[in-house]
């Protein structure tokens with residue numbers, strides 16, 4: 001979405017872009033008495049597009065539509081604290097799935113939610129691999145179990161496998177792997193996946209972080225490449241599917257210790 005410039009016919013010279021641009025790319029051209037844009041250091045965050053009351057920022061397409069706020073930009077008009085807080089509490093890591101496949105459309109919607117997660121410096125390198133083949137997921141599970149360090153866990157997991165249970169991906173119909181050419185995307189991928197998981201929840205879907213798979217795919221790049229084709233950095237792995245378990249209440253969690261410095 002490179003910013004191309006300012007539509008001077010629309011610009012009212014309010015200078016909101018100058019105040020809000022994190023990389024200070026807008027300034028006043030004193031000779032022409034108008035706001036000008038300088039693209040150096042622009043991180044394409046789009047704050048100028050958001051903040052301009054006149055919609056005067058000209059930018060290239062990014063296969064996305066601008067979302068116009070219907071009422072105001074006050075988020076509480078879209079979702080209440082109580083609703084989002086309840087969603088945070090209700091969401092469980094799901095480890096029992098029905099075999100029903102999730103529609104391509106729903107998977108697309110979930111991945112699309114990840115797109116709007118914040119990223120350091122507005123870097124946008126994340127990619128997502130969706131594995132929906134039972135055989136491939138089984139193969140991945142077996143390969144992961146084979147290289148587990150603890151022989152006790154390995155044997156335990158192997159005996160689960162013999163009973164038809166998948167102790168890594170929990171027989172989920174889909175596995176999503178977030179990866180990137182950039183190892184610094186670790187935090188970005190965690191936030192993006194959290195967005196995706198919370199969105200999945202609102203579609204009646206369950207998910208679970210699979211740190212085991214993440215660790216093994218990182219430590220054994222040849223397994224990763226052979227089974228997923230990923231040659232860059234795996235940054236997060238999650239399951240996705242319709243839960244075959246019902247939860248009746250949210251468990252308590254210990255408080256976060258707070259310390260204040262005045």
Ligand SMILES: Cc1cc2nc3c(=O)[nH]c(=O)nc-3n(C[C@H](O)[C@H](O)[C@H](O)COP(=O)(O)O)c2cc1C
Pocket residue numbers: 091092093094095208209210211212213
């Ligand atoms: C980074 C990370 C890695 C995780 N890896 C696994 C995993 O490999 N297998 C698993 O069953 N759960 C995994 N979990 C899920 C946690 O066990 C779970 O979030 C925690 O027990 C709290 O339960 P809840 O998510 O249902 O509230 C992981 C969670 C996180 C945040």
